[in-house]
Amino acid sequence: MIFAGAPECASNRGPRSAVRDGEQRIRKAPDVAANYAQLGDLHLFEMNWLTPAVELYEKAIALAPSELAYRWRLMDMYLNTSRADKMLAESGYLAKQLPAGQQTQDWFRAFKKAYDFGVD
Numbered sequence: 709m710i711f712a713g714a715p716e717c718a719s720n721r722g723p724r725s726a727v728r729d730g731e732q733r734i735r736k737a738p739d740v741a742a743n744y745a746q747l748g749d750l751h752l753f754e755m756n757w758l759t760p761a762v763e764l765y766e767k768a769i770a771l772a773p774s775e776l777a778y779r780w781r782l783m784d785m786y787l788n789t790s791r792a793d794k795m796l797a798e799s800g801y802l803a804k805q806l807p808a809g810q811q812t813q814d815w816f817r818a819f820k821k822a823y824d825f826g827v828d
Contacts, residue, residue: 723754741772748781758789764800792823 730747737743748764752756765782772778779798786795796819803816804807 723750726754739771741768741775741778744768744771745778745781751787757784761785761787774805776802780812784821789818792825796820796823 728769733743744764745768748761752761762785770776799816799819804811
């Protein structure tokens with residue numbers, strides 16, 4: 709899911725111009741978590757750059773820790789970048805926040821079984 713207000717990259721200007729626009733939005737409003745998430749989505753979906761996308765979503769969560777949509781996206785990126793410890797932490801957070809979400813609980817149990825190697 710690309711968040712409302714996310715920059716359109718299919719325009720003639722291209723994704724690099726959209727990145728510059730996103731960076732400008734962050735400079736103008738550095739305390740707005742959605743700006744980081746939007747730029748993270750741009751890096752993830754338009755440019756396939758996971759490292760900056762992860763960093764931007766980590767900043768978004770630092771500004772809006774209760775925004776579950778950001779945590780879902782970051783958990784997925786951690787999984788896809790082989791950061792099992794961080795993925796498990798996000799999955800556990802989501803499971804605690806959504807105790808009635810059966811699928812969330814099932815995923816957390818499955819992830820924990822597959823990726824928890826007992827190392828703290």
